Every structure is written in structure tokens, then in C-alpha cells.
Amino acid sequence: MGKLIEIRDLSKVYERGKQKVEVLHHIDLDVDEGDFLALMGPSGSGKTTLLNLIGGLDLPSGGSISVGGQRIDQLGAGALAKWRAAKVGFVFQFYNLMPMLSAQRNVELPLLLTKLSAAERRKRAAVALQLVGLADRATHKPAELSGGQQQRVSIARAIVSDPALLVCDEPTGDLDRQSAEDVLGLLRALNRDHGKTVMMVTHDPKAAEYANHTVHLDKGSLVEQATTA
Amino acid sequence: MKYLHLVWASLFRRKTRTVLTLVSIIAAFLLFGLLDAVRTSFTQAGQSANGAARLQTGSKLSFIQTLPKSLLAQIERVDGVKAVTHANWFGGAYQDPHNQVFSFAVAPNYLDLYPEIVVGEAERKAFTATRTGALIGERLAQKFGWKVGDHVPLQSQIFPDKSGSKNWQFDIVGIMHSSDKKTGGFYDQMFLLNWKYFDDTTPYNQGSVGWYVTRVVDVNQADRVAKAIDALSANSDHETRTQTEQAATASWMKQLADIGLIVGSIMGAVFFTLLLLSGNTMMQAVRERTSEIAVLKTIGFSSRSVLAMVLAESVLLLMLGGLVGLGLATVVIPAISAGSGGMLNLPSVGAGSWVLGLALMASIGFAVGALPAWNAMRLNIVDALARR
Secondary structure, eight states, X not given: OOEEEEEEEEEEEEEETTEEEEEEEEEEEEEETTOEEEEEOOTTSSHHHHHHHHTTSSOOSEEEEEXXXXXGGGOOHHHHHHHHHXXXXXXXXXXXXXXXXXXXXXXXXXXXXXXXXXXXXXXXXXXXXXXXXXXXGTTOOGGGXXXXXXXXXXXXXXXXXXXXXXXXXXXXXXXXXXXXXXXHHXXXXXXXXXXXEEEXXXXXXXXXXXXXXXXXEETTEEEEEEEOO | OTTHHHHHHHHTXXXXXXXXXXXXXXXXHHHHHHHHHHHHHHHHTTOSHHHHHEEEEEESSXXXXXXXXXXXXXXXTSTTEEEEEEEEEOOEESSSTTSEEEEEEEOTTXXXXXXXXXXXXXXXXXXXXXXXXXXXXXXXXXXXXXXXXXXXXXXXXXXXXXXXXXXXXXXXXXXXXXXXXXXXXXXXXXXXXXXXXHHHHOTTTTTEESEEEEEESOGGGHHHHHHXXXXXXXXXXXXXXXXXXXXXXXXXXXXXXXXXXXXXXXXXXXXXXXXXXXHHXXXXXXXXXXXXXXXXXXXXXXXXXXXXXXHHHHHHHHHHHHHHHHHHHHXXXXXXXXXXXXXXXXXXXXXXXXXXXXXXXXXXXXXXXXXXXXXXXXXXXXXXXXXX
């Protein structure tokens, strides 16, 4: 299996007023296509920053990031937005659904950026909702759904445009144990059965057990890589 | 168009706030429609082809000063004059001083100079033949339920008869119709009485004339004829000012008030307030959607798309309220005109007002949406998602 993500000598420095804060130092990391990687570490270790850089939400201060053979650190803002729309699905801790739209409409959002017809968009959103087990909740608004259901809707939104990479930032951080296991099981199924590469930031060792590999970060540096049994 | 449902849903995310803002916009554009109709009504007064070919000669000092009757023959001799007539303001009221009637004492040939006032030949003859005869506009007749043959008392606010009574008696001999309802609404409310009856009855007039109306042979010579008429009374105790009927009406309106300035000032204040109000609504609406906008950008919406969607939301808000407001004005104005019994003859919201209204809706929409749209476009995804 080939490499999907290649990170070389990656660093990120934030400027807070006159002060410079180096969040990531000279990271080297490879992620295989179809891998499920958990990114762990204490608060402030740079996990989310690394995830944002891999997802093309931020640009590095130094080094390079290639995803699927494309140097995303060299893309401009417009090209990066198009790249995200086509190649990456995002899952957030707090779901970040549009409260005024139904589950179906929320899932359709990424498809608005494609040339698909309205009927085709509806059809694909329905399939994605079926995949996450929420076909019967299509017309419900987020406020009418439980936290676990909302997160499953956000996963449906992440996969509806069929991206190769899923970027998940603490996807179970706001869920009870049962809902968390449902969501993690769903991510594992997407990884195993549909070949999605999943990168997940988590604090929870039990959540990390669902991944194939775990990478530990501390103070902006990779300290350990482990393969889950 | 495929983003329309998203824009619509964002607009009504906070229904109460949006509805209240819409009510303000509706009120502003309803007011715009009404005031624009008032302005148009004043602008149209006297604006007819006949109005351009008629000259009005009044006292240079004040429109309440009268002129000598002897001037009539002199004006008739001026080169380029086709016909001359005269009139006096009567100032009548029916039953109650609040029921003001636009009443004028006119010469027998008065209607010859006003072809846009349609009266039957028999009725005109009856008017000339009947000393107390009166011709009335059709709206005035409708307002008071008068008909030909009725004996009508009017109280003059100015002129008493020789016994000192201000109660005058008239016999209605005909109904006048305006041939152009758009510009001639005033004629439908007039009450014409015989100048001879007026002059013989009141000791206040003594053969004087309120103003002369002259029809010129060639409308292009109107300016020269006006100067020649004014030259007749130069350096006398009754100097005159002669202008076209259009100019005279505009001048008279200006003496009442500068309607354009008043309407412009009110609308300026209303739209400035609307700008602040809807601008505040849009700023709040976008600020509370920071994380949602960040998510849109995260999943691939470009900064320009986000800018366009916020601007579209703002323009949609103004368009919705503005169209309902102007639509209401279109319905309300004819009702006001009808309800006033002919006292107000407001034109309905015309194409020009709609075009101006739509331009205002779009420009205010862009103006109030510009800053929040700019902020949304420049939103940093990472900061917004981290709620920094």
C-alpha cells in the first residue's frame, strides 16, 4: 500500500504579538493509504495544529506536506479550498452542523461545491445518511438529534463527497461512552470496509485502540509511534 | 441559485429578529412609496401641454393683491395673444369651515381656455344665463352628493355680500369632467361661479380681478408675450408677474413648501436609520455564525463564495421588506385617494418609483452587508474553530 501523507521537517510557529511560539518542531511522519492513525498527547502538544496542517486548514512555517502526491503547503487559499472540498472530510468534537438545516441538507453541503444536480445531491446525501444509520432522521434538525446522532450526521457530511482522507478532531470528546463506541465503530468500518484513511486526534486511550497506529506528540515533537495489536 | 436555500435558512436563523427588521424595512418602503406619490403629485401639477400654452398674470407684490379689470383689453391687444380670461379666488366652504371648496369666480369665456375641462354645451349656456349658476367638478359632486338643479349655499371665508353676510346661494347648472385624470384631478374638485354675480354682490371687489389667464398663439413665443404683458403695468401701482401656468403652479407650490426638499429630508432620515438598524442586524447575524462560516470554509467554500452569500443574505433581507413595503404602498395609495373624497389625488406607484425603490433596496442591501461580508470572507478558519 502506498503512502498517502508524507510530512518532512514540518514546523509551525505562531506569532502572539511580539512573541513567537513554536508549536511544532521538525516533524517527519508518513501515513499509508487506508491507515487509521490516532494522534495522542497532552493539551498544547500540537495535535490539533498538526491535524489542521494535514487537512489544509493552515499553512506550515517550514517543511513540506504532501497528500496523495500533492504539495499542499504550496497551494494558495483558493486552490487549498478546492483541494479540501475534493480530498478531505472533517469531523469535529462539537459536530459543527448548521442548526437551521435538516440532517439531509447538512450532509448535502459539500455537494453544493460540485456540479451534481439537486436530485443527485439528495440521493447521495440519503446514501450517506443510510451508511451512518440515520436514514430515518433525514428531516430532523440538529437540535432534534442526540449528540451521538449529530456526530454521525457530521460523519455522513464528511464522507458524502467520497474523500480519501478523514480528519477527525476529538470526535468522541463530547459523547457518552456508548455513543463514542458507536462513532468509533463507524470510523473503523469506514476505514476497513470503504478504504478511507483516518487521522484522529484523541485524548482517550480507549478511542485510540480503534486505530491501527498511534502517534504521540509532546511539546511539538513526535515522541513515539506504536502499532495497535 | 443552488445556495439560495442556505442563504434563506441563514436569514431566518433568528426568526423574531429577522421579522422585526423586516417590519422596519416594510415601514420604510411604504413611507417611501407614499411620500414619493406626494412629491410626484406636486411635480405633475400644471404639467400639461395646455398648461405650457397658458400664461397666468398676477400681482407682482402678492397673489392676494388684485388687478384692475381695465388690463383685460390691453392684454388682448398684445401681439401673440389668442384669448384672455380672468378669475378671482372665492374661498368657499360648505356647511362647515373645514369643508373647503376650491371655488373661483370666473369670466364667461373661462372654459374656452381650458379645453381639458369637459362640460356639455347646454350646461355651459345655462351657466352663462344663470346669474347664480355654478359648474362643479364630478368629484366634488360625488363628495357632497350634489346634482344639477340643486340649490347650494356656500360660505365665503373672505367676501361678504352688501348686507355683510358671507352666506352665498348658488344653483348647480352643470358637472365638469377632466379629460386627463392624471394631471387634471384638480378640475374635478373645482366650483366655478359667475364673476359678474360675485362682483355685483360683494362690495370688496369693485371690478377688480384676481388673475388673468392668457392663451398664446405660439407656445414658443410664450416668454416674449409674458414680458410684453408685464410691460403694460411697469412702474404702475399694480405691477404684474406673468409666467406659464406650469411655472406659476410650481411657484405657488413652492410658496406653500419645498415638497422635494421635505420629502428628500424625511426619506434621508428614514433610510439612514434603516441603514443602522439593518446593518446592526447583519453584523449580529454574522458574528453569531462565526463557527458555521468557519465550517463552510473548512469543507471547501471559497472566501468569495462566503462573501457572496452574506451579501446575498443582506440584499435578500432588503428586497423582501422593500417589495412588500412598496407593494403595500401600491395598494394603499388608491385607497387613500378614494377615501379623501377627491381632496387628495395621489398617483399610484409608477415604474420610476419602482426602479428607484429597487435601486435603494439593492444599494442599502450591499451597504449593510459589506462589512459583515468582508469580515466573513477574511475569517481565519483555525481561530474561528478554536473560538479564539
